[in-house]
Amino acid sequence: xxxxxxxxxxxxxxxxxxxxxxxxxxxxxxxxxxxxxRSGAGKSTLLNTIYRRxxxxxxxxxxxxxxxxNLSVFHxxxxxxxxxxxxxxxxxxxxxxxxxxxxxxxxxLEAVGLKEKLFAKAGELSGGQQQRTSVARAMLNGxxxxxxxxxxxxxxxxxxxxxxRVLCERHETxxxxxxxxxxxxxxxxxxxxxxxxxxxxxEPSSHLSYARLLPHFEGELQ
Amino acid sequence: MRKAGSLPRLTYGSATRIFLLAxxxxxxLADLSISAVHPGAEFKRLLLGILSPSFAAIELWxxxxxxxxxxxxxxxxxxxxxxxxxxxxxxxxxxxxxxxLRSVHELFxxxxxxxxxxxxPATAILAIALPYAGIFAKVFxxxxxxxxxxxxxVLPYRTTAISRFAFARFPVVAQQLKTYTLYRLECAMxxxxxxxxxxxxxxxxxxxxxxxxxxxxxxxxxLLCFYVLIGTRRLWARPWTVPLLAVASxxxxxxxxxxxxxxxxxxxxxxxxxxxxxxxxxxxxxxxTWAAFGSWVWRITVQQIGPGTVETLILAQIALIxxxxxxxxxxxxxxxxxxxxxxxxxxxxxLVVVRSTPEYMxxxxxxxxxxxxxxxxxxxxxxxxxxxxxxxxxRQADQLTLRADxxxxxxxxxxxxxxxxxxxxLAYMLYRWELILRESAIFGILGIKxxxxxxxxxxxxxxxxxxxxxxxxxxxxxMTVDAFxxxxxxxxxxxxxxxxxxxxxxxxxxxxxxxxxxxxxVQEPVV
Numbered sequence: 001x002x003x004x005x006x007x008x009x010x011x012x013x014x015x016x017x018x019x020x021x022x023x024x025x026x027x028x029x030x031x032x033x034x035x036x037x038r039s040g041a042g043k044s045t046l047l048n049t050i051y052r053r054x055x056x057x058x059x060x061x062x063x064x065x066x067x068x069x070n071l072s073v074f075h076x077x078x079x080x081x082x083x084x085x086x087x088x089x090x091x092x093x094x095x096x097x098x099x100x101x102x103x104x105x106x107x108x109l110e111a112v113g114l115k116e117k118l119f120a121k122a123g124e125l126s127g128g129q130q131q132r133t134s135v136a137r138a139m140l141n142g143x144x145x146x147x148x149x150x151x152x153x154x155x156x157x158x159x160x161x162x163x164x165r166v167l168c169e170r171h172e173t174x175x176x177x178x179x180x181x182x183x184x185x186x187x188x189x190x191x192x193x194x195x196x197x198x199x200x201x202x203e204p205s206s207h208l209s210y211a212r213l214l215p216h217f218e219g220e221l222q
Numbered sequence: 223m224r225k226a227g228s229l230p231r232l233t234y235g236s237a238t239r240i241f242l243l244a245x246x247x248x249x250x251l252a253d254l255s256i257s258a259v260h261p262g263a264e265f266k267r268l269l270l271g272i273l274s275p276s277f278a279a280i281e282l283w284x285x286x287x288x289x290x291x292x293x294x295x296x297x298x299x300x301x302x303x304x305x306x307x308x309x310x311x312x313x314x315x316x317x318x319x320x321x322x323l324r325s326v327h328e329l330f331x332x333x334x335x336x337x338x339x340x341x342x343p344a345t346a347i348l349a350i351a352l353p354y355a356g357i358f359a360k361v362f363x364x365x366x367x368x369x370x371x372x373x374x375x376v377l378p379y380r381t382t383a384i385s386r387f388a389f390a391r392f393p394v395v396a397q398q399l400k401t402y403t404l405y406r407l408e409c410a411m412x413x414x415x416x417x418x419x420x421x422x423x424x425x426x427x428x429x430x431x432x433x434x435x436x437x438x439x440x441x442x443x444x445l446l447c448f449y450v451l452i453g454t455r456r457l458w459a460r461p462w463t464v465p466l467l468a469v470a471s472x473x474x475x476x477x478x479x480x481x482x483x484x485x486x487x488x489x490x491x492x493x494x495x496x497x498x499x500x501x502x503x504x505x506x507x508x509x510x511t512w513a514a515f516g517s518w519v520w521r522i523t524v525q526q527i528g529p530g531t532v533e534t535l536i537l538a539q540i541a542l543i544x545x546x547x548x549x550x551x552x553x554x555x556x557x558x559x560x561x562x563x564x565x566x567x568x569x570x571x572x573l574v575v576v577r578s579t580p581e582y583m584x585x586x587x588x589x590x591x592x593x594x595x596x597x598x599x600x601x602x603x604x605x606x607x608x609x610x611x612x613x614x615x616x617r618q619a620d621q622l623t624l625r626a627d628x629x630x631x632x633x634x635x636x637x638x639x640x641x642x643x644x645x646x647x648l649a650y651m652l653y654r655w656e657l658i659l660r661e662s663a664i665f666g667i668l669g670i671k672x673x674x675x676x677x678x679x680x681x682x683x684x685x686x687x688x689x690x691x692x693x694x695x696x697x698x699x700x701m702t703v704d705a706f707x708x709x710x711x712x713x714x715x716x717x718x719x720x721x722x723x724x725x726x727x728x729x730x731x732x733x734x735x736x737x738x739x740x741x742x743x744v745q746e747p748v749v
Contacts, residue, residue, distance in 0.1 A: 070641040087632040
């Protein structure tokens with residue numbers, strides 16, 4: 001079977017400042033990968049780079065939820081499938097949402113526990129609710145690979161588990177950047193540890209433990 | 223949070239609908255006819271003229287004087303405005319003076335000043351300096367208030383007010399004051415051009431006769447010259463060149479065409495002309511005199527101010543909505559996100575040309591082409607203001623940080639940028655409402671029966687007292703709309719958003735809420 005994602009000797013950076021060095025990585029369809037590392041290690045850059053390489057196969061949950069504050073939660077989630085419809089249909093949905101779309105969006109919102117906020121303005125939501133809206137957008141998008149950049153950082157452990165679970169059901173291949181080691185171990189089959197833009201460790205989660213990973217996060221609150 | 227029983231909460235949607243509905247309701251009251259016999263043929267001649275500008279016809283001195291009046295008007299108005307700004311938040315009198323000065327349009331000031339100083343440079347310079355002093359006072363005061371006060375807060379105890387100002391206040395905002403003043407020079411040049419239409423020797427003086435005689439090639443050359451001056455403003459108008467420009471302007475001023483002694487004119491103006499007719503002859507201690515005065519005020523209010531105000535509001539309302547529609551339509555044209563690098567520069571160039579075209583001149587030209595009705599005024603006002611708002615929105619659209627998976631094209635427009643910028647759009651619209659209103663009043667001079675129509679008629683019949691009362695009406699109307707616009711902006715919670723068209727918004731918006739939710743600055747990684 002062909003790999004879902006293949007990167008070979010990738011280096012990337014922002015205007016002359018290198019962030020990633022010589023990343024070689026292959027992810028098989030169906031894998032659940034957690035990318036961990038201290039802040040500034042290059043997790044977001046790696047996810048954004050993967051998104052840019054595979055935009056037709058991937059749904060992105062960026063670190064900042066980046067919702068359109070003046071639109072309703074419904075419209076913000078619906079934005080996940082704008083490319084699937086004609087512009088005319090999208091305009092119509094903007095003015096008067098069709099019942100079918102309301103049901104579809106309602107479905108993913110229910111999964112993240114936000115059904116009652118369907119018509120609330122996105123700008124009026126709390127940080128955690130905005131994050132769940134962003135997750136719902138990716139779920140509605142439904143592409144086989146989901147790239148989540150700290151997708152549950154604003155949620156408590158119980159909510160985080162539930163949201164990760166429904167997200168994993170929806171997408172075939174899952175790649176999450178996380179800083180919570182326990183949550184990462186719990187919700188992945190494979191852990192990639194980034195340090196200063198290089199892959200330091202790439203092993204199945206079952207071979208790893210909290211205690212073994214902790215030294216790499218020295219100085220950060222865990 | 224508002225309590226139950228008070229007004230319903232105003233939202234972006236309901237505010238838009240109310241304004242839209244008002245414009246639709248007044249539309250049947252507006253005269254939108256085209257009465258010219260062959261507007262198409264005339265337009266064709268205009269286009270041909272624009273395509274073959276005749277540069278030999280440029281009246282060089284009119285160009286020099288357009289710049290000279292503008293430079294001196296801004297220098298005088300800016301200095302006065304700076305002084306007023308220092309007392310702005312302490313004195314109600316200063317605030318009221320500034321508000322009155324800026325609520326009367328420079329063309330009205332010119333018409334009035336002509337009674338004293340005739341067709342002279344003093345009239346032109348003061349007609350700019352007086353309203354601009356009011357504008358500078360308000361804007362400078364806002365800049366001072368929004369400035370970063372951290373340096374001031376750590377000054378030693380008992381530092382004097384002047385030292386405070388010189389060390390910790392002025393240096394912090396000096397750059398902003400300079401930028402704004404230089405930007406105002408551009409507006410002042412548009413204003414001095416328009417002053418030519420009432421007889422002062424600027425570019426507008428020649429444009430008026432060219433348009434009237436359909437000499438479009440000559441007019442096009444003169445206008446092109448004006449656009450070049452505006453377009454190169456950043457090259458020749460710099461902080462260090464302004465003193466040189468001011469001194470040179472003083473030496474190059476034209477001679478005043480005789481209107482007798484200025485002192486005698488001042489005495490006549492204030493001692494006789496501007497005093498209401500019933501008070502001139504009658505005894506001030508007599509009750510009948512005041513009764514006559516009362517009925518004089520009442521007559522002018524009912525016969526002139528009332529109908530003039532209604533017509534002004536109708537014109538302003540329709541023009542405002544049309545300007546908004548144009549702005550929303552054109553803002554993608556100046557955005558890199560929609561048109562790409564090359565396209566957005568073309569769009570910008572086009573909008574800059576449109577906004578550099580003085581509305582008054584455009585309305586005059588369109589009236590010549592289409593015949594008298596409200597339509598030319600609506601077109602002129604909406605093009606000018608729509609271009610300005612569209613330009614500002616387009617620049618803001620490029621500053622938005624979008625997610626890596628943001629939609630493109632029409633989806634980006636309808637789902638992302640327009641909803642995100644909508645509050646900002648309303649802030650611009652409400653701010654420009656008052657400016658459109660001021661300009662609508664002025665268009666009366668062109669024959670549309672707004673307030674300016676009555677002012678112009680009164681002045682040309684030398685009923686200066688009536689004109690003065692009408693101007694009070696204009697000022698009250700413009701201040702009322704300004705206050706109402708501010709109230710609406712507060713209700714919509716968009717009062718902190720930038721509204722002015724001057725170069726650096728960023729620097730003075732430190733205390734304003736962000737116009738859109740702050741997003742992490744994720745740049746495109748270079749792979």
